[in-house]
Amino acid sequence: MTVPAFEEYVPAVDCTCAGCVAQRRTAASALPVRYGGHPAAHGARRALVLATAAGVVLGSGVAEAAGPTGDRAAEAAGAARADREGDSPQGGPGPLRGAGAAGPPSSTTTTPKLRKTSRADIIKRAKKWVSAEVPYSMVKYWSDGYRQDCSGFVSMAWNLPGNEWTGSLAAFGTRIARADLQPGDILLFHNPADPSKGSHVTIFGGWTDSTHTHYTAYEQTKPHTRKKTTPMAYWSNSGSYVAYRYKGLSSGSAGSGSSVPGFPGTGKFGPGASNKYVTQLGRMLVDRGGRRFYEVGPGPGWGDADRRATRAFQKAQGWKGEEADGIPGPDTWQLLAAGTGRDIPGTGSGSGGGGTGAGHGDPGPDSKFPGRGYFRPGQSNGHVERLGKQLVKKGFGKHYTSGPGPRWTEADRRNVEAFQRAQGWRGGAADGYPGPETWRRLFG
The missing domain is CATH 1.10.101.10 (PGBD-like superfamily/PGBD)
Structure with missing residues (x-):
């Protein structure tokens, strides 16, 4: 009879089996108490696992591995959980790694070192990871030295000297009201009772509707960095998210410097x-x-x-x-x-007011762009219907199941996005909301 053997088990970094996933979460929650870890978690930091014949092919000793189909299914399931559950385990504070490494690790016990940066630069750095589709990982580091989890992503965008986590990022920011959020600020939820349960952070990229119920979120989540319209403040634990503004932020209107290429001061x-x-x-x-x-x-x-x-x-x-x-x-x-950021809205934006922004009146000459305020959730006007018909005429109406009509819908946005991408535009230039150049190319 074979005697069962006990051995320390270290979960594989990339394994998607339930055992390894559970062990990685346990390791994340077992951060040192000084970083907000739960004291009760330390007794179980390294588990003793019974290695028996279960899961092992008798006679050959070869473990049964998950096939490609299982890997894809696990990744898809992880991405779905990321929305609803905030499934984003993370590492603790530490230095930059690899080519981006420079200087000692940052520490929450000392005064944070602040590097001056602007809102535009924060969003620009965030978009680099979005474009590169940096894979999510709580243990791996990207080429710039930052950890590939949600807090490492914010550390990178804020240009911090090291990798922080949800328990230390607040030290680099000033708490603000949600109503005062501006691009480059963050929404942070840290769960001190169980840091690996729900803790998450996103970068605010701007409001997507006039009611301020949704915003553009830049975030690092499974399976990779993304830019997505997100409910305020997040899919889950929404009430626990706190808004912060980076303390080292340089004003977008003050100062006479000309660090931006072409800016004369x-x-x-x-x-x-x-x-x-x-x-x-x-x-x-x-x-x-x-x-x-x-x-x-x-x-x-x-x-x-x-x-x-x-x-x-x-x-x-x-x-x-x-x-x-x-x-x-x-x-x-x-x-x-x-050519980035949001355009100046038209005079008829919003749900009230006169003109064609509130009804179904004549939109006027096709070639004159009426303003982005007409093309937002809840808007219903002649401009939306005219836009939809032109999209269909140009061959970009596949997302309509009926219509097009005067009320702005997700189908309108997706068709506009398809047209914008056909122009070779990416990122914020292909967000699905028409601007002057989109309008000119559609009706020109």
Whole structure:
């Protein structure tokens, strides 16, 4: 009779079997108490496992492995759980690894070292991981040195000197109200009683509707980094998520630096300014929905039209106070120059007001873009129906099961996204919401 053997069991990093998954979660919850780990978890950090004949092919000693179909099914199941359960186990605080490593590990027991960064740069770094589809892992590190889990993703986007976790990220931010969220801020849920149960963090990318019930979330979750419209604040544990703003954030409108390529500095704008950069700014604002602010121009002389159009663009990004003062800073300029961020909404946006934004009136000339405010959840107007019919005419109507009609639906958004991708656009330029260039190419 074979005597059962006891041995320490270390779960395989990439194994998707139930045993390894459970062991990895146990290891995650057994972080040191000083990092918020649960004291009761330490007695079970390394489990003794009974190795018996179960699961082993008798006579050959070869373990039965899961096939490719099982791997794909496990990955799909993990991705579904990530939405509803916040299934995102993570590692603890530590240094950067590999090529990105530099300096000692960060520590929550000392004053955090802050590196200055802008909102635009935070979103730009987040989009790099989205584009690369960085695989989710609580133990692996990407080429930039950051851990491939939710807290490592935020550490990377905030340009922190090391890898943090949900129990330490708050030390690098200032708590804010959800109503004050702006792109680059985070929504953080840390469960101190059981850190591996539900703890998660996302990057706020901007509101997706006028009621502020959904937002664009950049997050690291199974199976890889993603950008997705998400309920405020998350699919599960929504009430426990807290909004934070990075303490080292540089203002999008203040300062006279020109770290953004092409940005001439805030000194080129404001009362009394007259130069080519004012003209360039005005033209970019017109392209992003600011035509109505200019009776003539744009031109080289700074005027109230430039200030109002700039402020409208800044407010469209969700910025407030000093960050929406009507004077362009590095962040404002970068979004305009790169064609990213949100366009200036039309005057008829929202559920009320006159004009065709609230009813089914004549949208006017096809070639004139009415503004992005007409194309949002809950909107119903003639512009939406005209857009849908043109999409069908151009061969991009496969997502319609009926219609198109005057009410904006997910089918409209998906058809617009398909058209945008057909232009070679990616990321925020193919979000499914029409802007001036999308409209011009559809109706031009």
